[in-house]
Amino acid sequence: MSSYRTSYKDRRKQDRIRRRNLLLIFLVVIGIVVAFFARNYLYISKPIVKTADGKDISLYIPTNSDYKYVRNEIYSLNVLKSKKAFDWLAKKSHYDEKVHAGRYILTDGMTNQQLVNMLRMGYQAPVKVVFNNMRTVEQLAGRISEQIEADSTSIIEEILNNEEVDATTFIPNTYEFYWNTDAEDFVAKMIVEHDRFWNETRLNKAKSLKLTPRQVSILASIVDKETRKVSEMPRIAGVYINRLNKRWPLQADPTLVFAIGDYNIRRVLDVHKKIDSPYNTYKYPGLPPGPICIPSIAAIDAVLDAEKHNYFYFCAKDDLSGYHVFASNINEHNRNAERYRKALNKNKIYK
16 A cells, blocks of 8 residues: 555656646747747847938949848948848848849838848839930930939930930930939930820921921020020010021021030120031021920920010010010111120120
8 A cells, every 4th residue: 555655656746747847848948939039020020220310211222233232231321220130131031142223212110021021022212313404415414324323425325326316305304213224214215205295285286387396396495595584485486486487597696606515605796607507597597407405395385385476586685684675677676786785795794
């Protein structure tokens, strides 16, 4: 009987030890699981990006960049709370094997998972590309290369090698591009935007003037350089339309400035009118062979909606306000021009 009781007690003791050991094992496993998820929370779900003043930061990744470049760029921005966590998840997600070029926005409070997913999936943010007041395609290329990845040389080459394209193709405005757009895609989109701009309404207006869209743009480029006052653009356009219809020379001073290539000229002199250039509209009748700048939308629409009047002349006002006075005959125009010459002399503007 005594032996039976001793055996029973031993079994009870062993059972308690086993249960305790199982409990310890269970607690250890739970601890490991908790530690695993805690680490994942830190490495994946916890906010990892902290920007200065909570402002968004742009990350630019050039074409053909590798993961080392991206990692170093992000590190240099000093916005990560844990570089180790980012590197761990990037490699675990295989982002290091496939890098997408582009512009990416890092926002304050972004988690590691959000950051890595954005980069891994190539969810880049577009850029606003703006250009206006461009004289030449070279100047345009320089301006565009400041806003997208394509360099100015490749843009110029793409324009010059494309027979469909010249300065009139580019309609000054604000456009949306991906930052890593190359020269070919930039020009292709500009052709599409040009065709969209020249809708049926504008085409019909050009037809009524007996001008092609390109001819409208060439004339608009002259109007653009004649005045900065949008309100008088349709009237100036009307003067040139009247001259074209009468087969008069346009006698547009801005075309001489373009032919000379000195854009600091403030006073066109008789000697300038003798230059032998197809852009000398004092010497050669009709429109010049191309635009003298990339015309604005305001100037293009001013030509299309040119004011109907009997003016054949105009001259800058003698108050040097930038506005013009208009005349229907040469005698009236000469009086206006003399007043303007005296104003220039008074202000010692001789060239």
